[in-house]
Amino acid sequence: MSSRPSRRQTLKQAVAALAAAATPSFAAATADEARGVEAAQGVLARRLGARAAGIALTLVPSARPAGKPWYNVQARGGRVMITGDTPVALARGAYAYLKQAGAASVSWEGDRIALPARFPDADTGPVISLFTHRAYLNTCTYGYTTPWWGWDRWSREIDWMAVHGVDMPLAMEGQDHVWRALWRELGLSETELADYFSGPAFTPWQRMGNIEAYRAPLPANWIDKKKDLQVRILGRMRALGMTPILPAFGGYVPKAFARKHPKARIYRMRPWEGFHETYWLDPADPLFAKIAGRFLALYTQTYGAGAHYLADSFNEMLPPISADGADARDAAYGDGVANTAGTKTKVEVDPATKAQRLAAYGKAIYDSIRQTRPDAVWVMQGWLFGADSHFWEPSAISAYLSLVPDDKLMILDIGNDRYPDVWRNAKAFGGKPWIYGYVHNYGGSNPVYGDLDYYRRDLAGIAGNPDAGKLAGFGMFPEGLHNNSIVYEAVYDLAWGAGQPSLPAWLGTYARARYGRTTPELDAAMALLVQAAYSTRYWSPRWWKSKAGAYLFFKRPTATIGEFPGHPGDRAKLDAAVRALAAQGAAFVDQPLFVLDLVDAARHLASLEIDGQLQAAVAAYRRGDLVAGDRSRGEVEALALAIDALLGVQPETLATWIDDAKAYGDTPADAAAYVANAKAQVTVWGGEGNLNDYASKAWQGLYRDFYLPRWSRFLDALKAAGAGAFDEAAVTRDGVAWERAWVAADVVYRRQRPADPVGGVKVLIARLDQAREKNG
Secondary structure (H helix, E strand, O other), rough: OOOOOHHHHHHHHHHHHHHHHHHOOOOOOOOOHHHHHHHHHHHHHHHHHHHHHHHHEEOOOOOOOOOEEEEEEEEEEOOOEEEEEOOOHHHHHHHHHHHHEEEEEEEEEEEEEEOOOOOOEEEEEEEOOOOOOEEEEEHHHHHOOOOOOHHHHHHHHHHHHHHHOOOOEOOOOOHHHHHHHHHHHHOOOOOHHOOOOOOOOHHHHHHHHOOOOOOOOOOOHHHHHHHHOOOOOHHHHHHHHOOEEEEEEOOOEEEHHOOOOOOOOEEEEOOOOOOOOOEOOOOHHHHHHHHHHHHHHHHHHHHHOOOOOOOOOOOOOOOOOOOOOOOOOOOOOEEEEOOOOOOOOOOOOOOOHHHHHHHHHHHHHHHHOOOOOOEEEEEEEEEHHHOOOOOHHHHHHHHHHHHOOOHHHHEEEEEOOOOOOHHHHHHHHHOOOOOEEEEEOOOOOOOOEEEEHHHHHHHHHHHOOOOOOOOOEEOOOOOOOOOOOOHHHHHHHHHHHOOOHHHHHHHHHHHHHHHHOOHHHHHHHHHHHHOOOOEEEOOOEEEEEEOOOOOHOOOOOOOOOHHHHOOOHHHHHHHHHHHHHHHHHHOOOOHHHHHHHHHHHHHHHHHHHHHHHHHHHHHHHHOOHHHHHHHHHHHHHHHHHHHHHHHEEEOOOOHHHHHHHHHOOOOOOHHHHHHHHHHHHHHOOOOOOOOOOOOOOOOOOHHHHHHHHHHHHHHHHHHHHHHOOOHHHHHHHHHHHHHHHHHHOOOOOOOOOOHHHHHHHHHHHHHHHHHHHHOO
């Protein structure tokens, strides 16, 4: 056996020496270290209370003998000292220590903070992250969750990041201020700009080149607010030593700009999901470098310099690779905007030409960043390599990355819970640094799921995999927030060390921190819930037969739902888990987070039952059995209304989403536009494709006022047809018109909080029993 000390032992010796040399006044700290400590203390004071601000923090940025971020907690005699190499590590260390003591839980749904009169003794030794970076957020989060956020909400989210150990967030707010200034400089009029930017709830897809001018205009007041907000966001992130990922130019230009430059090599890209086409400037065209350089110059003037810049040129869009720019999949691109849409004939391109074009694109995109920020790293999301794998075979990925210096490109391989083989197929991205991660959430939709045991095995496996190349970090890249907090708590705990306890032990700690205490019965109920719901890596029903929606009840109605293959998870164990949790209700009714989690699990179970009752109703009506159809339909209505009433206890409802949108408006016109954006996004989305209900939500207001009446209209038509011919296409057209009218209607929604949510769950369970008895 080798006598050489381990990395952990080496770090422990270094930390011990630092602790011995440290003084309470931190007189030797540099100004930067003092500011870092102050930033971390600010997080503790805001999130954990005034007493937590008294925890002694020592920042030692030069000490990283293990090559990974670390912290060390020493508590003795009621005094706590935390040492770490970054402000984020200090905040993470304090939170992890207090969470382990059952004294703190910080989540989207709310916090539970109950610091003890005397801090318990502890000596963690060096706690070393498995990864150099812990990344967070998705470009889509800025549409599905944050469009109506102000500074208070963003301040809280950055604190959440810090205590969970996140150091590399995507920071996408405020960029439209720079885009507006840039396009003005390049000759676009205010009218042309108004016809370019999409509405606030759809800006991410505008920025990625998928859409243009959808639910426009984007009010100037919104752009200006987000500019001021981004200044504060980046100030807080940088103070905490985070490395925010900032936006860069990916090549998409306004249609008006393309018309003004008919000789430029601008491709008309395929219409995305039923929207109209967008326009992409070839990086080989001199205009590309000019626009990219000017954008970064303006961005730096406005927000300061960054080190990592995100440029995604082909998010669910294929590169033009033939000599005339024709798409190799299904729609031709012109080799200049003056061309018409072109033929739909598939264009075959030889592999050598494809590789050459892709390599040139990759190099030119990187060079466009390097010209202004020579030391910066180009960041790209790797989603396209999984979503369009038929195009991005390993040789294509290799070619695209090949001419970029290895240390100047970082790939965010975000979709390993859906496309787990991307990094393997890409041979760990050929020596480029990359981040391994999961999307988990799609569209902000919120079925109850995740896979806690998988995450434990998977993260340990990837961190120790010799084939992982220059793996630089782990991240969670949810399209939307505010759901399944247990998943995010678990994975960021795992990212901070392989020495985590067993899953049952971790669940007990989680319950004590979140609910104040636990019992053997609660531990057993939590274990059942994990087996039932949190053993599902990907929620496959969210996309079925080109219909989006978390449940059948959330999807646009169809008479084919009998073909639905079923939901993931263990329904029997979920039923048992909900009953076991409800049995603990009296003991934990004083814990708001327990009540929220109980309601969440119960509404998930009941939503699955609604889907079964819908299938039964449709089948009965189709065979002409009106009595059976009516019976199942009655259960659908009763369950939907019961769920809707219970969901008033949750932080988000249709009313709060709309109210937040309305409050963001500075004029009545802006407020009305924001409300229409908000309502459209969570229902019809947009385009003539299949995006409707992609952002469906289990919210109060949507069960009662959107999903139920939409299905009721459909079932009315189905019942009227009986066993005869049923014109589903005509009924669907009528339903789409109803959906659009719902979005346009000026209706006030109000949150209605249940007086007794625990009692309401028990009534819901009884209703489920009744429904099953009626249906045998």
